[in-house]
Amino acid sequence: MRRRDRHGRGMRGPVAPPQVPLSASRADTFRDLVLDSVERLERRWPQLADVEFMVMEVPPTVSGETVPLGGSAPADKNEPARVVVYRRPVEIRSKSRDERALLVHEVVVEQVAELLGLSPDSVDPRYGQD
Secondary structure (H helix, E strand, C coil): CCCCCCCCCCCCCCCCCCCCHHHCHHHHHHHHHHHHHHHHHHCCCCHHHCCCEECCCCCCCCCCCCCCCCEEEECCCCCEEEEEEEEEHHHHCCCCCCHHHHHHHHHHHHHHHHHCCCHHHHHCCCCCCC
16 A cells, blocks of 8 residues: 655655656657667678667757757777667658657668668668558
């Protein structure tokens, strides 16, 4: 039986259990979308296991009119290849959760294609069709 705390301020403990979506922040939900997209691509391209996928809030200072949704960098001597998805620009350009998931996948596919030197259609045949 749950009791009120001794000052009468309500129930003790978390409002919702961790497995309930209420406890996931927008950043966590976005990260999960990126991970889902990466897992989908890794099945087709096993060499992506060596690529580091990151989520950043916003891109570094932008020079120009367009704000990038993502970026990629090839592997260096000490650094693995990297793909970055910028959360805030993607969220601003998408109206619903489904639209956001599609946009995240498109950004990941485009950045992986740039990294591999391929077209986005060859990285994911369903690119642009979802």
